[in-house]
Amino acid sequence: MRRAVIVGMLLVAGSAPGIAQPYHLIPGQVPLDKGPDGNTVVLDAPKGLIVFDTGRHPEHAQAIIDYAKQRGRPIAAIVNSHWHLDHTTGNWDLRQVYPRIGIYASEALNGALGTFLADSKAGAEKRLADPKTSPAERDQILRGRSVLDHPDRIRPNRVIAKSGRMNIAGRTLDVHLARFAASEGDVWIYDPKSRTAIVGDLVVDIVPFMDTACAEGWRKALGEIARVPFQTLIPGHGPAMSRVEFAAWRMAFNNFVDCGHSSRPGKECVEGWSRDAAQFIDAAHKDYVKGAAGYYLQTRLRSPAEERQRYCRPLSPATWRKPAA
Numbered sequence: 001m002r003r004a005v006i007v008g009m010l011l012v013a014g015s016a017p018g019i020a021q022p023y024h025l026i027p028g029q030v031p032l033d034k035g036p037d038g039n040t041v042v043l044d045a046p047k048g049l050i051v052f053d054t055g056r057h058p059e060h061a062q063a064i065i066d067y068a069k070q071r072g073r074p075i076a077a078i079v080n081s082h083w084h085l086d087h088t089t090g091n092w093d094l095r096q097v098y099p100r101i102g103i104y105a106s107e108a109l110n111g112a113l114g115t116f117l118a119d120s121k122a123g124a125e126k127r128l129a130d131p132k133t134s135p136a137e138r139d140q141i142l143r144g145r146s147v148l149d150h151p152d153r154i155r156p157n158r159v160i161a162k163s164g165r166m167n168i169a170g171r172t173l174d175v176h177l178a179r180f181a182a183s184e185g186d187v188w189i190y191d192p193k194s195r196t197a198i199v200g201d202l203v204v205d206i207v208p209f210m211d212t213a214c215a216e217g218w219r220k221a222l223g224e225i226a227r228v229p230f231q232t233l234i235p236g237h238g239p240a241m242s243r244v245e246f247a248a249w250r251m252a253f254n255n256f257v258d259c260g261h262s263s264r265p266g267k268e269c270v271e272g273w274s275r276d277a278a279q280f281i282d283a284a285h286k287d288y289v290k291g292a293a294g295y296y297l298q299t300r301l302r303s304p305a306e307e308r309q310r311y312c313r314p315l316s317p318a319t320w321r322k323p324a325a
């Protein structure tokens, strides 16, 4: 009991002299008028800093670089939870400052480039041609297009093809690969020393971003996370969660998927999510969440079987390397 109290104090008293914080969180925002930034989590390693996800907007990437400079430590490695551009676009900003950086990620970007990302690029061209597109949106589209035109800028140079204990920048971490969940290959990590799970968009506080989701694979991944003895979980968007909070979020997710796959009225499913996940949804995002939940219900959970299963198998089978035996 006494030991538990002391460990708890260490975690909250991170800024006390001589006591290292287990991680540094650079929160991503989900603004209502432009694309979100994913959370960035920075870990210390013997060879430098490990940066988990790099955000979308230049200000977010700059905040990561500023933190490294302030610490006087180089960024040695990036781990990308998945290829969504709100988690990977900043890879290029960091690489320009630290050219030898190791980028650890699954190979799912390859399948996305010729499919989902090709479609969104076509949509972006249309928005660029529209004089009503705001300057801020134009900047965001151009930044996204620059990395899609040169995918090597954000692509991994250390491919994660299976789960296992890995040495990254001299630090041992449990690296997990969840196939066909929020994306075709979601990477999440568990640090046994601080009992912290960093899970990317397998958990998003306000609403699961299901644009490229396979609901069943995602449900399975949440089960795998639950089996790890974490004390703190950092989602892809939103503040850190306790085990109890994660369990509530997971139940809300499962209820939403079950409702989506039932014949109950769609309105019930959307209201069910808003109610089950109420503790994670702030007032400013209430309407946004209802709109997003309704959209994912129609596009991912209630679409014809073929479309519903689209992200439950490789987008481009030839692009996946066989994992080492």
Ligand SMILES: [Zn+2]
Pocket (backbone or CB within 6 Å): 036, 037, 038, 084, 086, 087, 201, 209, 236, 237
């Ligand atoms: Zn995200």
